[in-house]
Amino acid sequence: MTRSGAFCPRCGDPIESDPGERPDHPEARDPDSVLCDACYFEEFDLVDAPDRIEVRVCSQCGAVHRGNRWVDVGAEDYTDVAVDVTSEALGVHVEATDVSWQVAPEQVDRNTIRMHATFTGVVRETAVTEEVVVPVKIARETCQRCGRIAGGSFASVVQVRAVDRMPTDEEEERAEAIAREIVAEMEATGDREAFVTDVGSVDGGLNIKVSTTKIGQKIAQRLVSEFGGSFSDSERLITEDEDGEEVYRVTYAVRLPPFSPGEVIDPDDGEGPVLVRSVQGNLKGTRLTTGAAYEASFEDGDAPDARRLGDREDGVETTLVAIEDEHAIQVLDPETYETKSIPRPNYLDADVDSVPVLKSRAGLHVLPSGGDEGDDE
Numbered sequence: 001m002t003r004s005g006a007f008c009p010r011c012g013d014p015i016e017s018d019p020g021e022r023p024d025h026p027e028a029r030d031p032d033s034v035l036c037d038a039c040y041f042e043e044f045d046l047v048d049a050p051d052r053i054e055v056r057v058c059s060q061c062g063a064v065h066r067g068n069r070w071v072d073v074g075a076e077d078y079t080d081v082a083v084d085v086t087s088e089a090l091g092v093h094v095e096a097t098d099v100s101w102q103v104a105p106e107q108v109d110r111n112t113i114r115m116h117a118t119f120t121g122v123v124r125e126t127a128v129t130e131e132v133v134v135p136v137k138i139a140r141e142t143c144q145r146c147g148r149i150a151g152g153s154f155a156s157v158v159q160v161r162a163v164d165r166m167p168t169d170e171e172e173e174r175a176e177a178i179a180r181e182i183v184a185e186m187e188a189t190g191d192r193e194a195f196v197t198d199v200g201s202v203d204g205g206l207n208i209k210v211s212t213t214k215i216g217q218k219i220a221q222r223l224v225s226e227f228g229g230s231f232s233d234s235e236r237l238i239t240e241d242e243d244g245e246e247v248y249r250v251t252y253a254v255r256l257p258p259f260s261p262g263e264v265i266d267p268d269d270g271e272g273p274v275l276v277r278s279v280q281g282n283l284k285g286t287r288l289t290t291g292a293a294y295e296a297s298f299e300d301g302d303a304p305d306a307r308r309l310g311d312r313e314d315g316v317e318t319t320l321v322a323i324e325d326e327h328a329i330q331v332l333d334p335e336t337y338e339t340k341s342i343p344r345p346n347y348l349d350a351d352v353d354s355v356p357v358l359k360s361r362a363g364l365h366v367l368p369s370g371g372d373e374g375d376d377e
């Protein structure tokens with residue numbers, strides 16, 4: 001540490017500055033701190049900057065290569081990335097205090113940004129300013145993940161199918177959305193190995209190819225928890241990787257149940273049509289003749305032997321003409337405008353002027369209106 005009465009080792013002048021003003025921690029000590037002010041400032045550089053900086057970016061997804069890996073920064077404009085990288089690459093002299101800086105990027109060409117950085121600070125009670133110019137080169141590449149996506153790499157495929165029918169548009173759209181949600185959730189935790197490789201329509205449904213078996217399994221689980229049904233998995237040896245490890249591809253075969261909530265079916269048990277309310281576990285629903293609850297047997301599960309009559313959405317409003325008794329009402333047939341006597345379910349509100357009805361092969365039936373028919377979930 002410099003003391004009053006010391007001499008500058010370079011020029012021999014006596015040193016008069018007060019050493020108490022300087023930073024005191026030894027690891028931050030500048031070897032030049034023993035010099036007099038004149039010699040010190042002769043050598044002094046406020047900013048330590050590299051000659052040039054190269055930033056590797058993925059031209060597909062905007063990821064930036066940092067250290068030895070690709071990092072998602074969601075960059076749309078690489079100027080911000082260049083500013084960040086520049087600020088990390090620039091070093092400020094350890095003895096400087098009250099440092100502030102600003103940087104002005106100058107786009108030279110598509111892949112070159114010239115960074116004009118101006119630093120100010122205080123050293124030995126003297127205000128100092130320094131400007132440095134650092135060219136930042138943007139190297140556009142394809143990151144590992146985008147390369148794998150482009151190459152069609154996948155570790156599992158989810159086959160979305162339905163029993164005795166095609167999956168509906170809603171089910172297929174939801175299946176794809178679930179896949180994207182799961183990938184987004186994993187990406188949000190910094191996982192760059194999560195991606196959807198391909199979503200494609202095939203005979204009988206939809207195939208979703210994804211990067212890991214874990215994602216495939218999650219998609220299958222979430223689909224079944226939303227729509228019912230079941231899934232099975234099967235594993236197939238594809239190849240050995242460069243380290244001789246066996247690489248498996250897992251297929252998750254999802255079978256959505258034959259009926260879905262909102263459908264009207266006839267279980268052919270002589271008690272009339274059923275509006276399906278749930279297909280989680282055993283199929284459950286409401287009898288359109290009485291309003292009583294229906295539940296398929298354990299053996300039938302979510303696939304009782306039943307005819308499909310229509311959908312709740314096919315219902316039309318028609319005039320409620322009269323209440324006959326506790327078991328029957330009269331309504332206008334929405335197609336012929338004849339007055340018909342039909343069963344009176346317990347969910348019917350006798351005070352209304354019109355009711356939604358479904359006309360099907362099984363005849364004319366009153367549908368529950370809105371969500372007023374109770375809930376068996």
Ligand SMILES: [Zn+2]
Pocket residue numbers: 008009010011012013035036037038039040
């Ligand atoms: Zn000196």
Ligand SMILES: [Zn+2]
Pocket residue numbers: 058059060061062063142143144145146147
């Ligand atoms: Zn990429």
